[in-house]
Amino acid sequence: MAEPERPPTSLTGGPAAGEGAAELGPDPNALEPAPSAAVSPGTEEPTGDAKKKIDVLLKAVGDTPIMKTKKWAVERTRTIQGLIDFIKKFLKLVASEQLFIYVNQSFAPSPDQEVGTLYECFGSDGKLVLHYCKSQAWG
Amino acid sequence: MLYKYYLMTVEATSEPATGGGWRERMAENEFLEEKTFKQHCAKFIKHSEEIGDGWEWRNSKDCSDGYMSKMHFQIRNGTSVTEQLFLQVEDDFELHSDDSEVVGPTTASQVIRYEYHVLYSYSYQVPVLYFRASFLDGRPLTLKEIWDGVHQFYQVRLLQEPWSTITQQEHPILGQPFFVLHPCKTNEFMTTLLENSGKDNRNINYITSWLSIVGPVVGLNLPLSYAKEMSQHDAETD
Numbered sequence: 322m323a324e325p326e327r328p329p330t331s332l333t334g335g336p337a338a339g340e341g342a343a344e345l346g347p348d349p350n351a352l353e354p355a356p357s358a359a360v361s362p363g364t365e366e367p368t369g370d371a372k373k374k375i376d377v378l379l380k381a382v383g384d385t386p387i388m389k390t391k392k393w394a395v396e397r398t399r400t401i402q403g404l405i406d407f408i409k410k411f412l413k414l415v416a417s418e419q420l421f422i423y424v425n426q427s428f429a430p431s432p433d434q435e436v437g438t439l440y441e442c443f444g445s446d447g448k449l450v451l452h453y454c455k456s457q458a459w460g
Numbered sequence: 461m462l463y464k465y466y467l468m469t470v471e472a473t474s475e476p477a478t479g480g481g482w483r484e485r486m487a488e489n490e491f492l493e494e495k496t497f498k499q500h501c502a503k504f505i506k507h508s509e510e511i512g513d514g515w516e517w518r519n520s521k522d523c524s525d526g527y528m529s530k531m532h533f534q535i536r537n538g539t540s541v542t543e544q545l546f547l548q549v550e551d552d553f554e555l556h557s558d559d560s561e562v563v564g565p566t567t568a569s570q571v572i573r574y575e576y577h578v579l580y581s582y583s584y585q586v587p588v589l590y591f592r593a594s595f596l597d598g599r600p601l602t603l604k605e606i607w608d609g610v611h612q613f614y615q616v617r618l619l620q621e622p623w624s625t626i627t628q629q630e631h632p633i634l635g636q637p638f639f640v641l642h643p644c645k646t647n648e649f650m651t652t653l654l655e656n657s658g659k660d661n662r663n664i665n666y667i668t669s670w671l672s673i674v675g676p677v678v679g680l681n682l683p684l685s686y687a688k689e690m691s692q693h694d695a696e697t698d
Binding site: 417439452454 | 652
């Protein structure tokens with residue numbers, strides 16, 4: 322299969338400003354049925370059908386740790402829950418700490434919501450901006 | 461927008477005398493007033509009516525209080541309603557990797573009738589989610605059966621302190637036993653959210669934001685159009 326040359330922000334076709342889109346841990350044990358990682362940086366590695374992944378920009382809220390890599394290429398079928406689990410692992414948060422993700426800085430999609438659907442509803446400039454926040458919500 | 465004005469008023473009076481610490485304390489006190497609660501509920505219900513989401517406002521007998529109410533039917537498989545979602549969990553979260561094999565006497569699907577109420581808490585000055593659930597034959601769910609319905613995504617956290625998260629209390633208006641999602645941390649996470657959105661002058665609906673966060677814990681998922689409606693309203697007021 323030919324590997325198309327493309328800049329990191331594949332959907333816009335333009336060069337990435339600052340850091341490029343980064344790989345979301347190609348864990349061979351990830352339970353995604355697709356052979357490629359659910360989330361990937363895709364800079365040097367082929368991501369297959371470019372439409373399968375969308376660009377996500379993650380922004381920290383409050384005193385939540387900031388991720389070194391903010392821009393990710395995420396498979397459309399990845400759920401919010403999967404994304405939150407990934408961010409928690411990346412930030413080395415314990416499983417019991419609660420992390421929320423917001424669209425439009427104001428609305429928390431439910432855990433089963435797919436990132437691709439969110440991109441279609443709230444994406445702009447070829448990417449989906451998501452804010453994440455470590456919060457004590459209960460207890 | 462009355463609520464936005466309220467937010468701006470608080471910020472205007474919180475001139476820090478000695479630096480950021482005092483301002484942070486003021487921010488923590490951005491409570492929700494009851495009339496603002498009612499206004500946001502009204503907007504929320506208006507959108508619910510537009511999309512047929514089933515929320516309605518109910519007044520207490522003397523009409524001094526009111527609350528939002530919605531009924532929802534949940535189909536639960538023999539083990540857990542979230543069983544099919546275990547596939548999304550990374551291997552490290554092994555806590556739930558075996559839950560899909562829970563053996564029960566039957567694997568028949570069950571229909572559960574959930575009733576959700578959104579009330580205003582005077583003591584906490586935040587909205588509170590009350591709910592109750594029963595099987596179609598009228599038998600109410602036990603607390604354990606309620607817990608089985610909590611999305612496994614939240615269970616690790618909630619199970620650490622179950623007594624302070626979902627409790628059974630008397631409904632302030634109806635006087636009947638309901639389960640409640642404890643509101644003691646609501647002001648904390650809503651303040652963070654409001655501060656963050658306030659910086660961009662966003663006009664958010666407190667009820668929509670709050671319910672999007674707490675609802676999914678007990679099976680209540682808001683359609684995304686609520687979020688789009690908020691941002692559209694925002695654009696109109698610009």
